[in-house]
Amino acid sequence: MTLDTPAAVVLELMTMGQQSASHLGDLLRAASPAAASPHQELAAEILRCCGRVIDALRAAGRKRKAAEYQDAAAARCAWSSPPPPPGPPAKRARGAEATMEVTSGTAVDGFIWRKYGQKDINGHKHPRLYYRCAHKDQGCNATRRVQQTREQPAAYEIAYYGEHTCRGAWQQGGAAAAAVAPPAVVDFGSSSWGSAADTSRSSPSQGGWSSPSASSEAGVGFGPQLAHEWHDTAAPDPVTEFLDGCFGWESVLQDRFDFGGLSDVATFQQ
DNA sequence: CTGATTTGACCGCA
DNA sequence: TGCGGTCAAATCAG
Numbered sequence: 001m002t003l004d005t006p007a008a009v010v011l012e013l014m015t016m017g018q019q020s021a022s023h024l025g026d027l028l029r030a031a032s033p034a035a036a037s038p039h040q041e042l043a044a045e046i047l048r049c050c051g052r053v054i055d056a057l058r059a060a061g062r063k064r065k066a067a068e069y070q071d072a073a074a075a076r077c078a079w080s081s082p083p084p085p086p087g088p089p090a091k092r093a094r095g096a097e098a099t100m101e102v103t104s105g106t107a108v109d110g111f112i113w114r115k116y117g118q119k120d121i122n123g124h125k126h127p128r129l130y131y132r133c134a135h136k137d138q139g140c141n142a143t144r145r146v147q148q149t150r151e152q153p154a155a156y157e158i159a160y161y162g163e164h165t166c167r168g169a170w171q172q173g174g175a176a177a178a179a180v181a182p183p184a185v186v187d188f189g190s191s192s193w194g195s196a197a198d199t200s201r202s203s204p205s206q207g208g209w210s211s212p213s214a215s216s217e218a219g220v221g222f223g224p225q226l227a228h229e230w231h232d233t234a235a236p237d238p239v240t241e242f243l244d245g246c247f248g249w250e251s252v253l254q255d256r257f258d259f260g261g262l263s264d265v266a267t268f269q270q
Numbered sequence: 271c272t273g274a275t276t277t278g279a280c281c282g283c284a
Numbered sequence: 285t286g287c288g289g290t291c292a293a294a295t296c297a298g
Contacts, residue, residue, distance in 0.1 A: 091282060117290060
């Protein structure tokens with residue numbers, strides 16, 4: 001992670017903020033372990049708010065990366081090309097090229113991942129989790145590997161392999177999907193977006209987003225029910241007020257920095 | 271009952 | 285030969 005761009009700086013700061021919020025939550029839980037206090041909820045909301053910004057930055061970064069990738073290999077237009085012919089089950093070479101990311105959440109990135117394996121890795125305290133795209137039956141060979149980092153338990157090293165050839169499949173009916181999807185659904189093109197999977201649970205091809213990966217991944221991610229709560233909260237309770245402030249943040253971010261493509265952050269606001 | 275997850279076994283590469 | 289990646293049967297959950 002380099003800090004040579006405003007987005008990288010913000011990402012770094014937001015990650016730190018999220019870790020602080022996590023620590024705060026731990027302290028609050030230790031203080032009153034009985035029932036979830038409003039303070040604990042507040043800490044959790046801070047966590048989620050930071051996570052959303054982080055995910056937005058990450059997704060925007062991936063969008064740019066994907067664009068560069070396509071320039072370099074225009075022949076492999078993943079989104080529009082038909083699924084590759086089924087060959088022998090290819091085993092990824094060790095250390096194969098991947099898109100690496102370090103993020104504070106793993107549960108949602110806009111794609112539906114299905115866990116197919118878990119492995120204890122030498123030198124790692126936490127097991128490595130293996131996911132593949134839920135649309136593998138449509139020929140999508142995208143996989144991802146999630147490894148909780150040793151240094152920062154709240155951070156995850158995610159490696160993406162392959163590309164999503166399934167996107168066309170669930171975007172074709174896109175009109176229908178857009179019709180039922182909440183306005184927060186963001187199409188980042190080749191990138192992914194955290195809340196999209198949570199808020200648009202009516203995929204035409206799947207009969208609804210099941211977000212299968214959410215349950216098995218660490219609690220740092222945003223659970224579907226939490227995201228639902230996020231969007232549906234209408235009463236002006238303290239949490240909502242905090243969220244409003246959080247949304248204000250994003251406006252500030254937009255006004256202050258030109259993230260070149262990060263304007264999608266504004267779609268948090270509904 | 272169906273679909274998703276878990277987990278031990280297997281395979282291939284270094 | 286050990287390790288990392290994948291498979292697939294068993295199990296779980298909705």
